[in-house]
Amino acid sequence: MVITLQHENALLKRMLFGRRSERRLPDDPNQGFLFGRIDPQEPPGEAQAPQAESTSSQDDASEDDEKPAPRRRTKHRGRRPLPAHLMRCVHDIHPPPEEQACPSCGHDKTVFGTDVTEELEMIPAKFFVNRYVRHKYACPHCTGSVSQGPLPPRPMDKGIPGPGVLADVVASKYAEHLPLYRLQERYRRAKVDFSLSTFCNWVDHVAGLTAPIVEAMKQQLLFSRKVHTDDTPITVLDPNTEPVHSRKGYMWAYISEHGDVVFDFTNSHTRDGPASFLADYQGYLQADGFSGYDGIYAGGLVWEVACWAHARRKFYDTLVHYPTEAQRVLDLIGSLYGVETRAKKLRVSDEKLLAWRQRFSRRRLQRLRRYLDELSVRVLPKSPLGKAISYTLNNWKALNRYTEAAFLDIDNNLSERQIKQMVIGRKNWMFAGSEHGARNAAILFSIVVSCKLGGVDPFAYLRDILTRLPRHSADHIHELIPREWKKRFGSQTATPAAA
Secondary structure (H helix, E strand, O other): OHHHHHHHHHHHHHHHHOOOOOOOOOOOOOOOOOOOOOOOOOOOOOOOOOOOOOOOOHHHHHHHOOOOOOOOOOOOOOOOOOOOOOOOOOOOOOOOHHHOEOOOOOOEOOOOOOOOOOOOOOOOOOOOOOOOOOOEEEOOOOOOOEEEOOOOOOOOOOOOOOHHHHHHHHHHHHOOOOOHHHHHHHHHHOOOOOOHHHHHHHHHHHHHHHHHHHHHHHHHHOOOOEEEEEEEEEEEEEOOOOOOEEEEEEEEEEEEOOOOEEEEEEOOOOOHHHHHHOOOOOEEEEOOOOHHHHHHHHOOOEEEEOOHHHHHHHHHOOOOOOHHHHHHHHHHHHHHHHHHHHHHHHOOOHHHHHHHHHHHHHHHHHHHHHHHHHHHOOOOOOOHHHHHHHHHHHOHHHHHHHHHOOOOOOOOHHHHHHHHHHHHHHHHHOOEOOHHHHHHHHHHHHHHHHHHHOOOOHHHHHHHHHHHHHHOOHHHHHHHOHHHHHHHOHHHOOOOOOO
């Protein structure tokens, strides 16, 4: 009991005051305890079990006991040059007239060289008005025959904002995590004043326009061989109550092997959300150990792929109280990542990566399993280390599944990195104003995060598709998915910096 309380206290202290990185120990293992330390390995009234490590073949030991080379400090290469695509305003600087003549002979001096110094400058963004003047033509000799050119396709009929303004509002909020009231202040500095409700209406309109694109992304995601998923809570207001109440909703991120990211909002954290979204999916699903996914796996058409980063974190959190045992497990898990790191560094083919995993990773997994089995009989099941061992052994088959195919990943960090985009935004705008607003956020985060993951500028993408959507065929909406747009139209669209 004391060990559990000390463990929970250490976790809370690290969450509040410590580093999030797991590269170093959270505390010095040799640091003493104010009220003494109860040996976590010895059950009350029983003798301590021997702490013998598992033995392995000499070949395995020679492979796994290799220590990484010490990190070399890279030499500083100086300041990076400013981007070549930026416009250059050249300022020629000459000596004053009295210094342009030679003081010895009186002849004029000539230029024999130059020194160039560059500084980065900017002009604040400027608004301008597109004024469409449609001239009317009529026959001077007849009546009733009037001709007038049509307005070009616009993203918002009878609306004020053009595609660039709408793209700026959405990119500012969902790519740069800027709350709308701060964006309103930025517009006011340019003497362009709109109410917050106007900005909200614009966001709602863009979400409605881009919803078919996100639906196309979802349909293609369901045909992916693998899907990564993760979720995070979000506060949602209920504007229909007086006073206004808040409740907790959840954002789920689903990522295909092609890099399409689709967010889905649900009102509760139950299996119904992912079960409904993945109802037609067949393939590998990589997620955390949330029990709500068990019903999806039970059908036999979706195969569970667990995350070694989750398993590793549970052992990392026990380092303070179990420094020897936890560090040994972390070293063995690190050897699994060593295979992946080397393959990524050498850019090996999928066939070779799969061969490496089956030859080297499985051998390391067997050694780790033996050690966990040995620990499981020496550690109290409800101790922090016992819970970490139970989690790993209970998910052992799913943790090994990444060795079955080269396109699978060792962990689910990809989805955690993408869900972080929503988390950063949540820290700024705090809540969604309604359930409808939360669903709009899911649509627009799907667009923006997919752009970022695919190396597409969200502003350039939004500005272009908001121009294309009014005249684009619904049968070819898949062409406007960010990764497809990059192939077809990306080279035709100048980035804001280049423009």
